Amino acid sequence: xxxxxxxxSRVLGLAALASLVALAVFGLFIAPPDAVQSDAQRLMYLxxxxxxxxxxxxxxxxxxxxxxxxxxxxxxxxxxLAGASAELGVLFTAMTLLMGSLWGRPVWGVWWAWDARLVxxxxxxxxxxxxxxxxxxxxPLETRAKRCAIAALVAFVDVPIVHFSVDWWQxxxxxxxxxxxxxxxxxxxxxxxxxxxxxxxxTLLYVYLLDKRYRLEALEEDLESKELAKAIEExxxxxxxxxxxxxxxxxxxx
Amino acid sequence: xNLLQEAALVxxxxxxxxxxxxxxxxxxxxxGLVVLLLFAFALDPHRGDLTNVAPGLFWVxxxxxxxxxxGRAFSIEAxxxxxxxxxxxxxxxxxxxxxxxxxxxxxxxxxxxxxxxxVVILFNVGLGGVAPLVLATVAATVGLAATGTLYGVxxxxxxxxxxxxxxxxxxxxxxxxxxxxxxxxxxxxxxxGDAWPWVTLLGIFAVLFTGIGMxxxxxxxEES
Numbered sequence: 001x002x003x004x005x006x007x008x009s010r011v012l013g014l015a016a017l018a019s020l021v022a023l024a025v026f027g028l029f030i031a032p033p034d035a036v037q038s039d040a041q042r043l044m045y046l047x048x049x050x051x052x053x054x055x056x057x058x059x060x061x062x063x064x065x066x067x068x069x070x071x072x073x074x075x076x077x078x079x080x081l082a083g084a085s086a087e088l089g090v091l092f093t094a095m096t097l098l099m100g101s102l103w104g105r106p107v108w109g110v111w112w113a114w115d116a117r118l119v120x121x122x123x124x125x126x127x128x129x130x131x132x133x134x135x136x137x138x139x140p141l142e143t144r145a146k147r148c149a150i151a152a153l154v155a156f157v158d159v160p161i162v163h164f165s166v167d168w169w170q171x172x173x174x175x176x177x178x179x180x181x182x183x184x185x186x187x188x189x190x191x192x193x194x195x196x197x198x199x200x201x202x203t204l205l206y207v208y209l210l211d212k213r214y215r216l217e218a219l220e221e222d223l224e225s226k227e228l229a230k231a232i233e234e235x236x237x238x239x240x241x242x243x244x245x246x247x248x249x250x251x252x253x254x
Numbered sequence: 255x256n257l258l259q260e261a262a263l264v265x266x267x268x269x270x271x272x273x274x275x276x277x278x279x280x281x282x283x284x285x286g287l288v289v290l291l292l293f294a295f296a297l298d299p300h301r302g303d304l305t306n307v308a309p310g311l312f313w314v315x316x317x318x319x320x321x322x323x324x325g326r327a328f329s330i331e332a333x334x335x336x337x338x339x340x341x342x343x344x345x346x347x348x349x350x351x352x353x354x355x356x357x358x359x360x361x362x363x364x365x366x367x368x369x370x371x372x373v374v375i376l377f378n379v380g381l382g383g384v385a386p387l388v389l390a391t392v393a394a395t396v397g398l399a400a401t402g403t404l405y406g407v408x409x410x411x412x413x414x415x416x417x418x419x420x421x422x423x424x425x426x427x428x429x430x431x432x433x434x435x436x437x438x439x440x441x442x443x444x445x446x447g448d449a450w451p452w453v454t455l456l457g458i459f460a461v462l463f464t465g466i467g468m469x470x471x472x473x474x475x476e477e478s
Contacts, residue, residue, distance in 0.1 A: 123425050123428050126421075126424075126425040127425045127426065129421065129425075130418075130421045130422040130425060130426075131422075133418060133421055133422070134408070134418065134422060137412050137414055137418065139412075139477075143477040146473060146474075146477055147408055147474065147477055150408070150470050150473065150474060151405075151408060151422065154404065154426065154463075154466060154470075155425075155426065157462065157466065158425075158426045158429070161429045161455075161458070161459055161462075162428055162429050164429075164455070165428075165429035165432045165433055165455055166429075166432065168451065168452075168455070169432055169436065
């Protein structure tokens, strides 16, 4: 039912918490303020790792979906993992967009800019919001799993095309409006360390949450099948005492 | 029968249903024109800009039309257990996909022809640079029909299909909207050279999703 041993999961949770606290200390107090952007730049320590984790999460979803579709490795494990990871991917993408927006306001003067990376991330967000909507549609488990796995792979294939087209759109029309060279300036040692700490903390958090979400998915499936078994039992018992209903609607909702 | 003959059979069936029921002619095409009118109302303060933004408005309208055409393509299979008929027909699932997508593409082409006349008359657009314009339109139409049919069968038979289809399909076809709009803008402004990269992108999209559709249609139809 679980992805990880409960003890490992607990250790992982504590490690994630500790590294997040360390990240807060480093990010807010120890790392020096940016020469150009001063304190606003500190958002980088959250923004960049969450973007990386979002990509990682969607990568895991695509890989799990492919493993589900491949007959030899087909197992409900991959379906649950794909769903759990996609949900976290959407969460981290939303965080990336939100923090990017908060960062953009003081630095660029706008909440949103039609920059290639921003637009790609927004489309990515909606691609997987659609996938999560599909996962919510009630259906027999295997049907849903196969359908969702195909949808996840189609979305994944679309990502480079979206990226490419949006990139092109921008380079053909408005060059370097918002990304000033100062943003790519050399990075201070402590800043780099803090950034890597952020990546570590978010990775730990991701794996911890993935395990929890996986367990929840498995429990939900279990509950559903138990409820179904109970309903059938009640129906069978009911049929024993009273006259059987003349017309019984059988079948899963379509 | 080879693949294309089988596909033509399926497409012929769908188009015959459309010709008799006139849903495309009497519902989807007028809808497209109404949307063009609404755009003119929405952009009223900047009516002069309509000419400039016409390519984008045209393609957004086509996207809406795609949603309707795809929904229709699978609602005709929902009646009288027609989907079971398709499954049992013995036709290759890749051919089924090509046939369904082909019929949608033909309907979209009709919509596009009408809308093109609409933007020329209503938005005062001069359609120049015919070669890239036509090729971009063909590639975009194939891409839209292929992705639409793929997601159409994915959502077919679900109670929430009408609401699910747009949220699944529209983000995926975002590059088509972008590419087709840019190709049209370049063609219309006379800078046909700028249109070709977009035509290539649209072509890649069309080929890629036609391929995916041919592979995935069978398993998805089984589960629908």
